[in-house]
């Protein structure tokens with residue numbers, strides 16, 4: 136009985152895709168079709184999974200022309216999230232972002248986008264030859280974390296650029312910071328500009344009162360979510376939801392047929408289907424229990440003196456007015472005196488406590504949680520933080536005890552300075568550069584040249600430099616500083632590890 140409940144089976148007609156695959160495996164059908172492993176390949180070392188791995192055979196529908204079980208699954212997803220229409224994605228949020236941008240723009244359009252967007256948004260710009268107008272998020276003075284995009288920024292931008300055709304924002308960010316999407320949508324919709332939200336990190340936001348609602352509830356026109364990042368679903372699984380009136384589901388579907396594989400994995404789709412069914416059936420109770428576990432974690436870290444967990448324990452979001460709201464599921468861990476880097480913290484937790492974090496930046500490290508985290512997981516992290524906190528205490532003065540104002544001022548100045556260094560002169564559009572010959576140069580010789588590739592820290596995959604931007608001395612110094620703090624940088628050409636950057640062969644841009 137219990138087994139039936141957890142697998143979501145109520146009647147023969149409502150078998151989940153996963154159970155239908157299991158039943159099909161038992162039927163003994165002879166597979167004279169793809170995939171090539173034929174469900175008979177012990178050398179894959181994945182027999183249980185391979186046995187369920189099929190293609191579009193009779194009775195299993197077709198993602199790109201869904202009429203059966205996949206269509207029912209996507210309709211269920213739309214009901215659960217409250218969207219007009221929802222689509223399963225098996226190529227991650229990346230393909231949803233590319234298809235979404237293509238569906239809402241024409242080549243050459245001007246678009247408004249947060250400079251903190253993921254690289255897939257930049258690739259959408261490049262592929263559609265768009266002209267981006269950037270919204271630079273502020274930097275929280277105490278932590279160095281990118282703040283929310285403010286509605287006033289959006290208002291100013293649309294006033295100044297009446298020809299904007301689309302706005303793309305990331306909310307929440309990697310660190311869990313949300314922007315005021317209801318207010319931003321209102322500003323954009325008054326001018327008929329659609330809003331696409333990259334909610335790769337926020338698929339879980341709308342299921343209980345303890346989490347800030349997500350972009351679907353805010354009425355964004357298109358919302359892209361990585362189910363695999365924050366919900367129980369396999370890597371690569373994602374969704375795109377059509378919510379507002381300014382998006383056209385049919386054009387989106389056409390673009391998905393371009394950007395998404397024509398051989399979608401049934402394992403991935405079964406995993407999406409099971410995830411949606413779980414949320415429909417037990418989402419409320421599971422999120423309530425998750426919230427309680429996070430609250431208990433918050434109690435445990437209240438004692439920390441030298442480590443800080445953003446918005447938890449003795450910290451509160453009121454201390455960071457640039458954050459509109461924050462996802463409580465993201466645990467941003469900061470050594471308070473900044474004498475230690477985020478990479479140090481990540482390394483300590485890995486080496487000494489067997490805890491692997493999601494990422495580290497200069498000033499902080501990020502632990503991601505989900506409703507699948509056990510109480511033991513969270514206790515283990517809290518206990519490890521307490522041990523490290525005690526060790527730091529021996530040599531540091533706690534900011535909670537004093538000195539905080541001057542410390543905060545020094546930090547605020549540092550981040551402001553970094554931000555000024557990060558805004559490079561834009562000489563050409565990315566797609567103009569990529570049509571011209573490039574030349575690999577030594578990093579230090581790149582100053583004054585025009586970037587012909589992307590440079591990013593991965594994660595979070597936000598470009599530090601974009602093709603068409605001119606490299607300044609301050610930028611090179613800043614990248615060096617980030618690397619010294621243990622942040623891993625990458626370029627599209629992969630030459631960074633050899634000390635090189637791809638720049639335009641001729642140094643000149645529009646001004647040069």
Ligand SMILES: Cc1ncc(COP(=O)(O)O)c(C=O)c1O
Nearest residue numbers: 226227228229253305333335361
């Ligand atoms: C903000 C953001 N958007 C989009 C993506 C791409 O998501 P996916 O890996 O599911 O394609 C990521 C991945 O890290 C991300 O952080």
